[in-house]
Amino acid sequence: MTDLTIEVAERAPRRATARIWRGAVLPVVLLAAWAIVPHLLSVRHPLIVPLDEVLASPFIDESGREIWASLAQTLLRFFGGFALGAVAGLALGVLVGASGLADRLVSPSFNAVRQIALFAWIPLLTAWFGNGEGSKLAFIALSAFFPVALNTHDGLRTIGRGYVEVAAVLKLPLRRRILKLLLPGALPSIFIGLQIGLITAWLGTVGGEYMIGVGRGLGIFIAEARGQFRMDLVLLGVILLALIGFVVNAGFRRLFEPLLRWQGVKP
């Protein structure tokens, strides 16, 4: 079967460049159409906005320029809320992951509450904290909390039996056991939990803003743009939403994957 692997190797370089070219066709064509076609239309429908107008709006348009401040606010909220939720999630995850008793006490309830679709929490949160920062932060924290706690718990629970027995045989004290066995062993899962938590929290940030609709932020910017029938600003906001989500995800991976490799663990 060595033949097969050689076969793959031979094809690889030739295919890679072809793939890139082919992959670029559709996006380039569509973007070009988006940029050009609206200009060609004799009748301008308000919902058909050319690409260049969308991209220019944060610089040229009066309402468009507000996006910068809104974005800044959103990002602040995002990192703050995520930090809160992630820390809480890690704490709970470690607790239920490490202690069998805590696991049996808490996990059933945790899993039950987890079933409630995330956005369903918003009415309750706004009932408790009003339409201000409190609700938004709480929602973001909640969004991050669930995946982080879940994956931390899973990571700790599924450490290979072999390692656990070694720790027992060596009679490792509690602190060393946590530091040398549990945490490194659970690290890949924790990593995944944080990654999922990041993207969920980001969606929770903008989504929460959009739903609550009061204050300043990217979500609110989009909601207001929608209310004013400004398709160009809506598109701008959505593009930023997707873009930042991508950057955050990719950035996190780029930063932390090498760390895992250093530990000798596969992410």
Next chain:
Amino acid sequence: MNVRLLAAPRASLGVRAGYQQILRLRPPAALLSLALPVLVLAVWQVVASRALLPVQILPPPALVLNTLVELTTSGEIFTNLQISLWRIALGIAIGCSLGLGLGTIMGLSRTADDYVSPLFRALAQVPSLGWVPILILIFGLDETVKYLIIAKACFVPTTITMAEGIRNIPRSYKEVAVVLGLSRRAAIRKLIVPAALPTIFGGLRLAFSHAWIALIVVEMLAAQEGVGYMMVWGRTLFQTDIVIAGMIVIGVIGLAMDAGLRRLERRLRRWAVPS
């Protein structure tokens, strides 16, 4: 193995890192799992009965229960549920069938995958939430918007899983199909579909959960009926008991759907022997 070794690290409510607590006498799991909810309920009851917080913020549990019963008996929940389920069914039908189709194409043909994949992935980056304002601007607060959002929500995971499922079919089976000279139709019917079935099902389960979330979101934002709307309505009326009742209903339904699908998936896995 020396049994004493397992018993040795004594309980400080033990950090037992994955040990089975074989030797300790423990209360049955069912009882323990209820301990926390009971505690929370008790605290809730106390706080509410002492009126430490206004009813609008923390209605007593009895009131919530009462509301739940009322809504059920009046048929309100069922009507709303029916509408919601109908929406999600339609959305899933559209989204998943499109997803299965595109996923099949992308999985079978490397060339098609080359052309479509980058665009697909770029569009997939835009969350369902992002599509809501765009579609609302185009279609208004119409039913169409709801189906489309739900369809989009399940389209992406279905496509990805389907393509993956096909690509993961072992090469050895594909070679058999080539060597036996199977026609494309026969290959799809006798090889591709059965082999990819377990993965497809996992993908459908994922799509379901995405669709459910999208449904709630869309109903909270752009609907006049449905379980999502019910909560918003309760919130507007400052009737937090309705809100909480709605959350409970949503949680239960979500759980039931997922559990049901999981069971189906397990049954399927048993029948389709792994490759």
Next chain:
Amino acid sequence: MSLATEAYSARGLHIRGVGKSYRIEGSPLPVLQNVHLDIGPGEFVSIVGASGCGKSTLLRLIIGLDADYEGEIFLGGDRVAGPGRERGVIFQDHRLFPWLTIEDNIALGLEGLEATEVRARIAENIELVGLQGFEKAYPHQLSGGMAQRAAIARALAMKPEILVLDEPLGALDSLTRVRLQNELFRIWRKSRMTMVMVTHDVEEAVYLSDKVAVMEPRPGRIKATIPVRLGHPRLRASAEFVDLREQVYEALQY
């Protein structure tokens, strides 16, 4: 006993000057070079060689899973390039579809045939390989040896002109392997099929074949072709057998 004079097919397989190389990072890596081999109709030919000598590559060219090569591979007068139903294949792993019954697996390649014909062929080949009673069973219910027999039935049901076997018994334990070698012989006799088998088991090659082609690696070519003019059934302990076996072993040294 003479070579099977009444072969199932009249066409033989002719491999002439076949070469193939891969490109690893720009420079070519020759895997096969100037391979010559003639397989007469009805013959049983084994190709032996150590791992990496290119015998699997050669087989894939014959089967047609790879159509890119220099030189000629002819089945009768037709050049082989790409798969074809006249060449049946038995792989090392049985590759029966787990979700189909044995009879459905056997019928897999019989698309386009009438139902009566399909049923006839299934019955005929089930009997040939000795799996009566297991038609409705599923592959996971069969032992390794039985599953491989089902794979043979699947290939033979298509009535190919030549059967190509890629280390067919390699995945089986040695006891089953010996039993299956006898089965294979019996099937070959009964079907009068031309068979080309790749194996790393020298004894198996000598036991079954009319001639043994020895390949040497880097680049892969046929070093020697050793005819096995022994009658059937063959005694593994007989002097002639041992002698031939040693001949092959010697040819394998390099």
